[in-house]
Amino acid sequence: MKIFETKTAPNPRRVRMFMAEKGLLDKAGFVQIDLAKGENLTAEYVARNPMKKVPVMELDDGTCIAETMAICRYFEEAYPDTTPLLGKTPVDKALVEQWLRWIEFYFFLPTGMSFQHTTGYFKDRMNPIKEWGEECAVASEKFFHFLDKHLAGREFICGDEFTAADINAFTTVDFNKVIDIRIKPEQQHLQAWYDRIKQRPSAKA
Numbered sequence: 001m002k003i004f005e006t007k008t009a010p011n012p013r014r015v016r017m018f019m020a021e022k023g024l025l026d027k028a029g030f031v032q033i034d035l036a037k038g039e040n041l042t043a044e045y046v047a048r049n050p051m052k053k054v055p056v057m058e059l060d061d062g063t064c065i066a067e068t069m070a071i072c073r074y075f076e077e078a079y080p081d082t083t084p085l086l087g088k089t090p091v092d093k094a095l096v097e098q099w100l101r102w103i104e105f106y107f108f109l110p111t112g113m114s115f116q117h118t119t120g121y122f123k124d125r126m127n128p129i130k131e132w133g134e135e136c137a138v139a140s141e142k143f144f145h146f147l148d149k150h151l152a153g154r155e156f157i158c159g160d161e162f163t164a165a166d167i168n169a170f171t172t173v174d175f176n177k178v179i180d181i182r183i184k185p186e187q188q189h190l191q192a193w194y195d196r197i198k199q200r201p202s203a204k205a
């Protein structure tokens with residue numbers, strides 16, 4: 001199988017970290033797509049993912065699966081003997097899902113929108129609105145504060161074990177550097193959690 005991705009982009013990083021935690025990185029060949037050059041906009045790429053985004057996975061039978069969490073779900077289900085990262089019990093699965101959605105909608109999306117609308121990185125394919133980007137940065141900063149409070153006395157974001165919620169929050173905290181938002185000195189719980197996750201070998205995947 002192949003995964004079309006961009007090494008420096010945050011969504012593909014989530015997939016690589018997820019696969020690394022399960023010891024599955026060798027299951028796919030990784031094909032680099034240069035987003036700045038618009039390699040994700042070609043007819044050949046759009047045939048694999050009509051949304052023109054990375055990552056997209058192509059299975060050996062030609063089936064293409066886009067969306068970061070859909071790809072992660074594939075690995076969770078296809079390799080049941082690996083460490084579960086999306087919860088074990090019905091309650092755990094639902095709670096992980098709740099966190100994944102909170103992180104996606106209230107943290108990752110504002111961060112991405114702020115990046116796109118304040119830097120103009122994709123101005124060849126969209127109309128950046130600086131004020132919207134600045135508003136989104138405020139939302140992202142609020143989530144840093146929310147996470148810091150939540151992580152007081154907790155080792156992981158959801159329950160007692162490392163899950164995809166930790167992966168998605170960790171990679172989003174890192175992604176915030178592109179909009180110059182970093183963990184503040186007073187956000188000690190968030191910092192301690194970040195340092196713990198950063199030590200995991202998967203953080204370098």
Ligand SMILES: N[C@@H](CCC(=O)N[C@@H](CS)C(=O)NCC(=O)O)C(=O)O
Nearest residue numbers: 009010011035052053054055067068
């Ligand atoms: N909802 C998608 C979002 C994917 C996404 O936005 N990928 C970015 C890179 S992190 C991208 O391909 N951007 C290129 C563009 O917008 O032209 C997912 O979860 O995979």
